[in-house]
Structure formats: structure tokens, C-alpha cells
Amino acid sequence: MTQVKTTAKTAAQAKTCGEAAPVIAYLIGVDGGGTGTRVVLADRQGKPLARGTAGPSALAHGRPQAWEAILQAITDAFAQAHLAHPALSDIAIACGLSGVNNAQWADELKALNPGFALLLTETDAGTTLIGAHQGAPGAVIALGTGSVGEVLQSNGQRREVGGWGFPVSDEASGAWIGMRAVNYLQRVLDGRATSSRFADAIYAHCGGDKDTVFRWLAQANQTRYAEVAPIVFQHAEESVVARSMLLDAGREVEMIADALDPTHTLPLALCGGLAAALLPFLPDGLRQRVRTPLGDSASGALILLQQHLRST
Known part of the structure; x- marks a missing residue:
């Protein structure tokens, strides 16, 4: 089983450390593979607002290249929603990506986090599974x-x-x-x-x-x-x-x-x-x-993110 990986402090961790919890305004689920990247943009309550697309973000193509495609798809989603693009520190993101099961690649991706308040990583297969059955077996x-x-x-x-x-x-x-x-x-x-x-x-x-x-x-x-x-x-x-x-x-x-x-x-x-x-x-x-399927991989990543935020 591929474990969900996180970066940045959760609200509970920040409280334990005596720090202010990050104020998250938007949630983003990402589906990234060898052909393209698809994202779903949602508000803090998880209500979908828009979708965006960009080029490939499979980690085998390079971790900097993956971030470049993800950021392009997010920019597209905010444009589709007719919303001003906020600071990345206002966004929590979950990425279902091809290649995350390679631990070195996943660690390199996390190290290159461009500033998101919270980053979860999962395989694209994992988020596809969650999305297809909405978290059910x-x-x-x-x-x-x-x-x-x-x-x-x-x-x-x-x-x-x-x-x-x-x-x-x-x-x-x-x-x-x-x-x-x-x-x-x-x-x-x-x-x-x-x-x-x-x-x-x-x-x-x-x-x-x-x-x-x-x-x-x-x-x-x-x-x-x-x-x-x-x-x-x-x-x-x-x-x-x-x-x-x-x-x-x-x-x-x-x-x-x-x-x-x-x-x-x-x-x-x-x-x-x-x-x-x-x-x-x-x-x-x-x-x-x-x-x-009841939903796609990007919606599965969004469900994963919501589950994590509720648990913390």
C-alpha cells in the first residue's frame, strides 16, 4: 500500500507547536500522468469551482517539470473560475501522480514544494481508486x-x-x-x-x-x-x-x-x-x-485532501 505523504504543518501540528495554523482558502486535487495534468479547484468546504489542464506531470519526466505542469493547470483552473490567483500559502493541495511510488522521486517532489500550505502525495492509481468509488471498497x-x-x-x-x-x-x-x-x-x-x-x-x-x-x-x-x-x-x-x-x-x-x-x-x-x-x-x-466510475482521479485527490483536513 502506498502511504500518503505530507509536507507543511497541519493545523493540529501548528497548534501543538504554538504557531498560527495556516489559513487555507482553496483546496486543489491533482491528477498527473504521462500525457497530461488535470486539476479540480474547490473552496475551503470542498465545493468544486473549476477545472484546469496542462501538460504531463508524471514524475518520470522530472520533478521540476511536474511542478511546472501542476502550477500551469492550477493557473488555468483559477482563470476558468474567474478568480484572482491567491498566494500558494492559501492553498492546500493533494497530488495523485504517476511515479509517486518511487520514494526518491516523491521526496524530491516534496522538497520542491513551491509554497503550498499543505501538500499530500499519492499515486495516481490511489486517487483514481478513491474517486471511482468515492472512498468505498x-x-x-x-x-x-x-x-x-x-x-x-x-x-x-x-x-x-x-x-x-x-x-x-x-x-x-x-x-x-x-x-x-x-x-x-x-x-x-x-x-x-x-x-x-x-x-x-x-x-x-x-x-x-x-x-x-x-x-x-x-x-x-x-x-x-x-x-x-x-x-x-x-x-x-x-x-x-x-x-x-x-x-x-x-x-x-x-x-x-x-x-x-x-x-x-x-x-x-x-x-x-x-x-x-x-x-x-x-x-x-x-x-x-x-x-x-463515480468520479475521476482529480476528484479522488480532493476527497483524500478533505479526509486529511477533517482528521486533523
Whole structure:
């Protein structure tokens, strides 16, 4: 289980130390991954006011870069709410971020806190789980640039499946699907596989000639491979190869689901940018079990923050 990490003094700690407790005017929940950052801005009572977005904030891309994206998304949220941006010391923030389970990265992120009154960090899988079932027991599989499964059992225990990181894990994710598509293109260019319109589309995306493909590969990371995944979905009806990739992804989702909840008794939600697109490719039994999440990862981070503030 990933523990929630905090920085800054809580009101109770400040009182014990004889200091004035920070005056928190706004609460912010953050969902940060390899493709983008989404935040929900709320008032002190937790009433949502607006949402904001920015670029990737997965910690694998760098901790300073993560803060840059988070701050941009927060600025966007205040603009969407038509509110003046307050001092960061007036804000409490909870961040559900890809990569927080790497303790060194999480510590570096906390050390770079730009001035928030309170900072909580949790994995994006953890906040997705909280948001999907509003804190109640259940299981989630998050499918986006990366992938991970998480379950909250009735006894309060949490467990994670997958999420070991790209390229060795993240099965059924956008990056996982995209990497397989690029491998197919390599086979076509070598003559090991038959060319198709599907291969042509990947070839065009990666530059359109072999030298450019090599340069694309040299710069490819998790996000760039994930950007290839939409091409696979676009050609799934006409291409047996593309459809096979997505059916393989569906079976990977099933294995994650079975590992999370072998008895199939807990509610299961699929979340993330690829959840709806992959639904038709899931095995029938799994597809019938899936329910719509009640909230997203950013709202889960906000719930986590409210729970913490109530407890202190």
C-alpha cells in the first residue's frame, strides 16, 4: 500500500507547536500522468469551482517539470473560475501522480514544494481508486499513457497490480499498444510482415522514411509511444493486426482484474483516457462486470485532501 505523504504543518501540528495554523482558502486535487495534468479547484468546504489542464506531470519526466505542469493547470483552473490567483500559502493541495511510488522521486517532489500550505502525495492509481468509488471498497484499472490496477478491500486494505512502469509493465496502456504498433511497422519495413494501410499510417506518423523512423525511435518515450495508440484504434475494423493488438490488450486487462479481485465480488471500474475505447475489446465476462466510475482521479485527490483536513 502506498502511504500518503505530507509536507507543511497541519493545523493540529501548528497548534501543538504554538504557531498560527495556516489559513487555507482553496483546496486543489491533482491528477498527473504521462500525457497530461488535470486539476479540480474547490473552496475551503470542498465545493468544486473549476477545472484546469496542462501538460504531463508524471514524475518520470522530472520533478521540476511536474511542478511546472501542476502550477500551469492550477493557473488555468483559477482563470476558468474567474478568480484572482491567491498566494500558494492559501492553498492546500493533494497530488495523485504517476511515479509517486518511487520514494526518491516523491521526496524530491516534496522538497520542491513551491509554497503550498499543505501538500499530500499519492499515486495516481490511489486517487483514481478513491474517486471511482468515492472512498468505498472496490477495484479500478486505470488505462491511459500507462496502466495500473488497484483495489480497496472491505477490510480497508489496499493492493496494487501492475504499474511497474514503462516499458517493462503498463500492459494494455497507450504506450504498450503504441510500442507494439511501431514494432509491427519495423517488421513491415524489414519484409517480415505484409504491408497494409495500418502500417502506412504508422509510417507516416513516425516520419515517412526509414531514416526519420530511426530518429523518431531515438527520441521515443512513454508519451510518444502512447501517441501512436489512436492509430491502432482507427484501423481496428479493417486490420486484423490492429484488432489483434487490441484484443491482446483486453486480455491483459482481464488478467489485472482477476488478480485484483479473484472472487469477482467487488465493483470494478475502468478509468483513464483509453477506458471507453478499450471496452469493446474486453472479454465478454469482464465487460459485463465493468461499471462507470463515480468520479475521476482529480476528484479522488480532493476527497483524500478533505479526509486529511477533517482528521486533523
